[in-house]
Amino acid sequence: MLKPLIFVLAAVALIALPHGLSFSQQEILVFLVINILLVTSYRLLTLTGEWSLGHVVIMGVGAYASALVSKELGVNVPVSILLGGITSALLAVLLSFPLFRMKGFYFLIGSFAAGEIIRLIWKRFREPFGGVRGISGIDPMPDFSLGFYSFDFFEPVSYYYFAGFVVMICLWVLWRIEKSPVGLTFHAVHWQDKLAQASGVNLRAYRTLAFAIASGFAGIAGALQGHYVGTVNPNSFDIEVMVFVLTWAIVGGTATFYGPILGCVLLTILNEIVLRELGFEQARPLIYGAIMILSILFLPNGLESIVQKVLPRKAAPSPERKAAA
């Protein structure tokens, strides 16, 4: 009885949330929702024990693909977002051939190199990627009305509802995957790849599967962002953004599904709202960097470890400890 009630209350709170915020905070909220999908998809990849530095570029692939198919081929926007995700997933399958010859630190650096190459290709080829300035004038999500609510997608609140809906579905799918035998196999591949293999698990296939799923959802996140902002360019997907994703995941902790989301939400609030309000404009990266260092020093298992202490429950393994580097 309690559970459905909590869900209803949470839903009402999420629907009401933007109405208490300023316009710029509403915009931040849209990005926050998109970033939650980005970091959650990243966690799926870390389940198999690999840490990529190319995830944000893969997100960009989804953004570019969705922008291009809607602009050049006239595909409807919600459909193009799906196509963007599929493009990212397919590219991940392609990239898995060189990248999965590497593990750990080498995979980290290899994924970084692959991402930088993709970014340089966007920069170099004016047709169709628009070079350094990227693509602008991306088709927005078409407005529509549900009778009781009219969606105007230049309004952040409308886009928040739309993106929130899409992200909720994606999170649900990611959650289902993790709690399924497939998710268990991802854990198995991470913790003892030899024993997993001896149990008949095709390591390559499962690593690729995790990479493709994670990339597909990152691509959807990228496409959602592209159609909101209206432009994409190579610099919106550079290593600095990747650093943010990495920080959300690590500060939040990757042992639980909610850890990275927690990291993303709290750091975004801290970074965008608190520090901005306090007027630390130039010093924001400094404070952010200091927080990263302090949290890795004093909270090595992430914010989720605090939550777990407060709400004692069976903890899933933390992939960080044994992971790369």
Place this chain on the structure above:
Amino acid sequence: MTDFLEMRDLTMRFGGLVAVDTLSFKVAHGSIHGLIGPNGAGKTTTFNMISGFYTPTAGQVLLRGEDISGLKMHEVARRGVVRTFQHSTLFAELTVLENALVGTHMPFRPNIFAAIVGWDREDRRGAEARAREALDFFGLGDLVEERAGDLSHGHQRALGMAVAYASHPDVMLLDEPFTGMNPEETRQMMDLMRRLKADGITILLVEHDMQAIMGLCDTITCMSFGKFLAEGGPAEIRHHPAVIEAYLGGARHVA
């Protein structure tokens, strides 16, 4: 059904070192077959070649007449040849039940789309039943919620076997299953292996514990310095002059 599992001229070279040299022997269906030899005889290397962990430099592993040498470990496993590992190779961070569930990967192959939509309830139930069955068989039924890494050494070895058993194997390759067990645990484990045999599972094991080997095996193959030395029943091997020489003389050379 004599040619169930056959090793034919298996050879493994590491650089200049010949670890296993044209080794040939056959494992009969439904038997418990021991592979023994002094330290450094190449037993584990042979094991790794059969299970697909290494690709032999030369020679073949034939399963029901099919050459399985050079296949990847999961491909060998899918043909019914499942191995355990020396030491306690387990998913230490997962629970005992989850460990066994990974073992059911082959009979209940996960399907991601069914998993998302929720059409795999039958499979999940079946996998859990099989996992619990395997755990019960090895006396771990009361420990399902424990973290595998927290188990005692003997229980960890048993769990390693349960993971392999959960996959309904035809052949179990057991790498030193009695290491670190006290006599009581050894005796229980021997009983379990006899029951596995009664289930129709063929067992090939590498072991140092001579008492266990002699009491358990139908056939024993002895190797020394990578080469085939002798083969026969326990009584035959116990009194085989070459085997005695290898163990006594070999100890002096190898140690």
Place this chain on the structure above:
Amino acid sequence: MMELLAQTGLNAVYAASYISLVAVGLVLIFGVMGVVNFAHGELFMAGAYAIVALYADMHLPFFIAVPIGMLFVGLLGLVMEWGLFRPLKDNPLGGLVASIGFLMILQSLAVMGFGVRMEHIPPVTQEVVRFTDKVGLPVARLYVIVAAVVLLGALWYFLKRTRFGWALRASAQDPEAAALQGISITQTARIAMFIGAALAGVAGALTAPLVSVNPHMGHSVIVTAFIVIIVGGVGSLEGAIVASVVYAFVHTFVTTFWDGVLADIVGLMLMLVVLIVKPTGLFGSADRA
């Protein structure tokens, strides 16, 4: 055409010099501490800003400013060792993330102290060593080449001929065995971090008058250094130097004859190919990672 080739070759030698200073430091830190220092490009940047402050703003002589800058960046390295890498020595991923945090702090400090705009630094010397009418080597670049040769030579001597160097190499190969031999791991980590950072700092200081100094200049430096240490083999100092030369030549020639973006792509492709074909690099054998 011959002249263009010769001139491009000289440019490549200059590029190889400062790249190898940065890459060797990165390899040294990775070898001894097992941690990937993402802030290495920002240490280079810090060296360059030391020149902005000491030489351009405070008008100290260039050759006094450079050693001070080198020392300053070396001390930054010690701060990193003490504050980040030592507490996180059992957590390589944590060390990497902490170094990213440090990177952001350094960048932010540069922005706050000097602004985001490019810094103009008066040239140290306008002289050019002329080989022919069209082929010449600016003396400012010659300084970089000479410094690289001298410093890397000194490092080589230090590592191969002194007791400290022996301890450093021993703990890079096997930290536990080294500890059993009575080598202080903390001590060797400190030395490695100081040297590694100081090399990046001196490279930044010497090239400051020749490049555009800005708070984000570290990015391309660290990318280049990564390529070089992967191609050379992670953990191999000799490999890092050879790979620096190879990379500098490839990159400079592709830039001259085609364009810069393509040169970056070629460089990254080179690294990917090495990662695929021989992940331990052209000179690496030990698999540390």
